[in-house]
Structure formats: structure tokens, C-alpha cells
Amino acid sequence: MFIDLHMHEMRYSGDSFLPLEEIVEIAKEKGLDGICITDHDSMGLREFAASYSKKVNFPIFVGIEFFSLQGDIIAFGIDSYPDHRISAQEFIDFVKAQGGVCYSAHPFRNNRRGLEEHLNEVRGLDGIEVLNGSTLKAACQKAAEYARALDLVPVGASDCHVPEKVGVYATYFPEEVHTVEELVAAFTKKNLKPAYYKDGKYHVLDVDKFLKDI
Template sequence: MLNQKITVELHVHTCFSPDSLMSLQQLADTCKSKSIDCIAITDHNTIRGAVAFKNNFPDIRVIIGEEISTAEGEIIGYFIQQAIKPGLSVAATIAAIKEQGGLVCVPHPFDRRRSGVLKLTALLHNLEQIDMIERFNGRNLNDTANHAAFSFAKAHHKATSVGADAHTYQELGCCRMLMDDFSDPGDFLNKLMASQSVTKQLPVWKNILYSGLPLIKRAVMPFLCSRCLACPEAYFNHQAARSQGQTKQI
């Protein structure tokens, strides 16, 4: 119903991302326990997790997204139907998102400790085609990067979002939007401008712990398939796609 408020989590990674151990079932259970109405699944360079979640948990609303590694850093495409291959220029990646009717968001734009942050020159050069700036990321180690992102978005009159950047189920819901229900990407962007947000910065020790858990678990189990252990549905879906030649991206 478009006249009601919904709770939206806009930056979530499942075990279809190589650095996340959150299974689709854990994601669904946590959304229900924390009353999250809508999630954007933004796995690294794939939409397989988002599509699988949408097919298996139809009672939870999903925005299909992808955190794409461009030649100049990461951007997120929301409301897409086909995965966009990594390594393209920022301009080409944005064009591929727009061709699908999607929205372009720049995540954690000023957290310079991350190797995947979009280069400032690329951000400025492509600013006109960027729809949203992630003004608060729950995994930023301090508020400096978040304040810089908010100030930048405000100065350039861009819509802003917040996101947990959740790679574990414990992080879900720490950064969420409360907004009017929406009907399509354009309506979403309009409603986002009038939304409210709830944000919580992870303590440094939790940030380090949650970031390191997937690597630690896989490192101590080299004799087993870590992808299968972390998320069986990710492993088997990927194997099936490979055998059927369905890993094509645009």
C-alpha cells in the first residue's frame, strides 16, 4: 500500500559475495525478527543472491542490486535485472545501469581506507548521472567519512541513503530508512528524498570481527568447500549456472 511507511535496508551482502557468510535463510529470518520490510541485496559483481532470495522468500520485498567493481572504484546499481560485469569504466557501468531503468548510488565515497572506494575524480566527472550518495555506512570506522559524504551530497543536491553494508546477520537493521512505500525506481527516489533514517556505527572491534570472520572461517577449513559451508545455496546455484553456461553478464 503506497500510503504506508516501510522500513528499508539498502546495503546488504549475502553469501553470494565472497566476503559474506550470511545465508539467505539467515537474511530472511533476521528481516522478520527486526521488522525490515524491504531489502536491497547488493552482492559484489553478481545478482544471483538477490534473484535467489526473491524467488525463495516472496513475502519479503527485494530490490535487486549489485555493488559493481568498476575500473575506478565501486558503485551500486539498484533496480536492475541483469548483472553488470566488473572492470568497465564508471561511465560505461552507469550507462548499463540506466539502460535497465536502474538507479546509481555511490557507496562509502569518502572512506579512503577501502581499496574499492570510487576515485574522487570519477565521482566528480560522472556526478550528473549519479542518483544517490550513501551518506552513512555502518562499516565506516569513524564518522569522518560519513560526515564528508553527507556534506558532499548536500552541496551537490543529491539524494542520500544509509546502509549497514551488512555482511553478517548481526549487522542487519543498524542503518535503515523509514520511507513511504514506492511503486517504481523513480517513485523510490522521490520518496527517498523525504525519508527518515536510523543509523548506528559499529564499534571498531565489531567492525574488525565481522569483517574478518568470513576469511577466518575459510582459512581454517581448507580441506572443505568453503563456499558450500558458508552458503550451500550459493555454491549449488553457482555450480548449476556454470554447468548450464548461465554466468553471462552484460
């Protein structure tokens, strides 16, 4: 399965121009097998997303992009989240206490919202976003280096806010995933791979080649 792990929907992400209905339509056209809505510091879309997922028979998972004091972290498998900014380590611990998984979003993007070198300090992250639709290639390559050095799962996601960005990157799941619980379980097996959309289909990224191209 190819799933876009990081997407923003306009109802709860004020900087997004995408309604869920349009995201799903584009995702299906591109051949995605599921999507994840990770709004900024909110999981308010959960009920609507669950209802719409059943209506259109398409997997829609709701996580969160939490802006910790050190940078953005994507999390899945949690029922609640802090109502104020806390440290990255505190948020990771918060996620783990609920049995969830989390990864560093665009850690080296030049907008002061990535964990950057704090990746060396925190403990408990499950992965790192090495392909991000709004991040320069060099920053993505640096993220890939860190994923390898820290033995964290490398993932891909569009981080879409506009239609043309939907599904430009995704993550390959080698097994079927239809619930958040299955998504979390798949993450912990550490066999996910970043993927990119090209010539009408998805391709798994060759991380070795990606790194040699630095």
C-alpha cells in the same frame, strides 16, 4: 518503510557469512520493512530471492554492488551487468540505459573502493551512501557533505556481512515499495532519508545536525 539498501549474502558474496534466511529473520526482528541484496559484481541470487520473498511474504530486492574502475556503485532496476570492470561513468550510463538507478557506496571509506573525489567527475548518479555500517563517522559525514553539494539523495545501509551488522543503518521510504520498479520510482522522487537503528527502533537521521557535528 525502512529498507536496508546494501547487504551481502553468502551464496554470491564470498566475504559474507549470512544466508538469506538469517538476514530476513534478523531484519524482521529489527522492524525493517524490506531488504536489498547487493552482492559483489553479481545478481545471481535473483531467482532464489524472488521465490523466498513470496514464501515469507517479505520484500527482498536484488541489486548489485559493482566495482567500477573508480569505486563501488550500487545499482537497482537492471537486468544485466558487465562481466568485467569498466569506468564508473560507463557503468552509470549502462544502468541509466536500462532505466535503473544507482548510488555511490561508502565513497570515502579508507579501503580504496569508494568513488572519493571522482564524485565530482561522474554524471548521472542518483544518490550517495551517507550512513554505512562498515565506515567511520568522519567518512560518512564527508559523504553527506558531497550529497548536499551535488544534490544527490542521501541514503543509509548496513553493508552487512555478519549477523550483528544487519540493519544497523537503513533508508526511510515515505511510501510503500513492493517491487524493484517501485523502488526505482521512489528513488527518483528524491525524498528518501538515511536512518539508524537505536533503542529498538529506526530513527531518521537529521543530516543538518550530523554535519554540524563535524
